[in-house]
Amino acid sequence: MAIARPIRVLGLVAVGLWIFFLYQIFGGERIELGPGDTLDQIERDPQLDPSGEPEGVLWRADQGYAPGDNSQRINATLLSLVRNSELQGMIQAMRDLERTWNSKFNYPWTFFNDEPFTEEFKRKTQAETKAECRYELIPKEHWDMPSWIDKELFDESAKILKENDIQYASMVSYHQMCRWNSGLFYKHPALANTQFYWRVEPKVHFFCDVDYDVFRYMADRNKTYGFTINLYDAPQSIPTLWPETMKFLAQHPEYIHDNNAMNWLSDSARRPDHNKKANGYSTCHFWSNFEIADMSFWRSQAYEDYFNHLDRAGGFFYERWGDAPVHSIALGLFEDSSKIHWFRDIGYQHIPYFNCPNSPKCKGCQAGRFTDGESWLMKEDCRPNWFKYVGMG
Numbered sequence: 065m066a067i068a069r070p071i072r073v074l075g076l077v078a079v080g081l082w083i084f085f086l087y088q089i090f091g092g093e094r095i096e097l098g099p100g101d102t103l104d105q106i107e108r109d110p111q112l113d114p115s116g117e118p119e120g121v122l123w124r125a126d127q128g129y130a131p132g133d134n135s136q137r138i139n140a141t142l143l144s145l146v147r148n149s150e151l152q153g154m155i156q157a158m159r160d161l162e163r164t165w166n167s168k169f170n171y172p173w174t175f176f177n178d179e180p181f182t183e184e185f186k187r188k189t190q191a192e193t194k195a196e197c198r199y200e201l202i203p204k205e206h207w208d209m210p211s212w213i214d215k216e217l218f219d220e221s222a223k224i225l226k227e228n229d230i231q232y233a234s235m236v237s238y239h240q241m242c243r244w245n246s247g248l249f250y251k252h253p254a255l256a257n258t259q260f261y262w263r264v265e266p267k268v269h270f271f272c273d274v275d276y277d278v279f280r281y282m283a284d285r286n287k288t289y290g291f292t293i294n295l296y297d298a299p300q301s302i303p304t305l306w307p308e309t310m311k312f313l314a315q316h317p318e319y320i321h322d323n324n325a326m327n328w329l330s331d332s333a334r335r336p337d338h339n340k341k342a343n344g345y346s347t348c349h350f351w352s353n354f355e356i357a358d359m360s361f362w363r364s365q366a367y368e369d370y371f372n373h374l375d376r377a378g379g380f381f382y383e384r385w386g387d388a389p390v391h392s393i394a395l396g397l398f399e400d401s402s403k404i405h406w407f408r409d410i411g412y413q414h415i416p417y418f419n420c421p422n423s424p425k426c427k428g429c430q431a432g433r434f435t436d437g438e439s440w441l442m443k444e445d446c447r448p449n450w451f452k453y454v455g456m457g
């Protein structure tokens with residue numbers, strides 16, 4: 065026995081080295097995808113590391129965040145568009161976010177629906193938080209298909225989109241949802257006194273304990289928009305979005321910010337097929353089921369004019385323009401790109417993608433993993449392009 069042990073240890077070391085060697089060789093091509101890809105590539109997250117963020121103390125106040133005490137919280141809400149039928153998924157998402165973050169800060173939740181919320185929905189969601197919950201009905205004029213949309217043309221277009229495998233293409237409500245999230249939610253009277261929001265969808269997951277007030281972080285650092293994941297879109301859902309955007313820019317060159325992210329938006333190097341089918345847009349976008357943002361940007365004249373231009377063009381219905389590419393293009397053109405922040409420290413999942421930092425503060429996701437799904441999903445991550453053109457700020 066005494067002799068066998070060191071040999072066994074040596075054997076294990078040899079096997080370990082061999083696995084490491086194979087990993088270096090065959091794992092190699094994944095590395096270029098960026099910081100979200102492999103276990104070994106992702107560095108320990110400095111924002112979750114208490115010693116790594118000296119300024120953290122400024123926004124880690126533990127006084128003034130009790131429910132009912134508004135002395136520390138800034139002007140912000142958690143925001144969910146959700147159906148009554150999604151109650152279970154909403155409860156699950158709330159549980160995750162309350163556990164990892166909001167139970168420390170007690171920001172209010174504001175729920176929106178195109179139908180009245182049921183008493184059961186109200187009771188069961190309020191039971192998940194000490195913070196205030198608000199339940200709001202979307203006015204018909206914000207939800208209904210606009211008068212200038214031709215129903216027959218919509219039906220025809222939906223057929224074509226469906227042939228191109230565009231998910232939810234013939235569901236009118238999906239188009240309405242995308243349009244509302246693009247240009248209408250921040251006009252709801254219930255948000256008139258709110259500046260920042262964190263969008264939360266039912267069924268999403270949050271994995272990491274975050275101990276600072278992320279809204280205060282946004283405000284103090286003058287950030288406009290925060291994201292976790294960047295993805296390529298299906299070009300067939302937005303063939304004329306970029307051409308319409310170019311028309312708008314020709315009419316309003318004054319809206320383009322000096323420090324814009326045009327090179328990120330128009331990149332054609334990594335997915336030339338996407339750029340071609342989307343007529344000049346890379347299709348890379350902030351995945352907007354997660355967003356932490358300052359509504360002042362959506363309320364600006366530039367965005368108002370841009371949204372109205374797109375809305376009139378009809379692509380929310382005749383194509384399937386999503387709020388993700390619409391928001392992303394607007395931010396990339398009209399905002400200072402240094403005001404856009406990657407929340408690398410917020411562990412997040414909306415099926416099928418993750419943002420999972422390397423930190424002992426994260427539980428339930430595998431550090432650095434981008435997806436559990438089939439391997440082709442890996443190349444949908446376009447954060448590397450954002451980091452290449454804009455940086456990690």
Ligand SMILES: Nc1nc2c(ncn2[C@@H]2O[C@H](COP(=O)(O)OP(=O)(O)OP(=O)(O)O)[C@@H](O)[C@H]2O)c(=O)[nH]1
Pocket residue numbers: 144145146147148150176177178179237238241264265266353415
């Ligand atoms: N009230 C209401 N909410 C909706 C409607 N359609 C979508 N939503 C909400 O809008 C958000 C986005 O809709 P999803 O169906 O999740 O769309 P998605 O994320 O593109 O698709 P999935 O991959 O299926 O999640 C979710 O928060 C939904 O609850 C609707 O008709 N009414």
Ligand SMILES: *[C@@H]1O[C@H](CO)[C@@H](O)[C@H](O)[C@H]1NC(C)=O
Pocket residue numbers: 139256257258259360
């Ligand atoms: C909160 O923000 C809204 C919108 O920007 C603004 O109208 C309102 O005055 C702000 N309220 C406070 C208390 O700062």
Ligand SMILES: *[C@@H]1O[C@H](CO)[C@@H](O)[C@H](O)[C@H]1NC(C)=O
Pocket residue numbers: 284285286
């Ligand atoms: C944020 O903007 C304000 C007003 O423009 C400025 O005074 C402040 O220095 C800025 N803060 C940071 C961290 O950039």
Ligand SMILES: [Mg+2]
Pocket residue numbers: 265353414
């Ligand atoms: Mg969803």
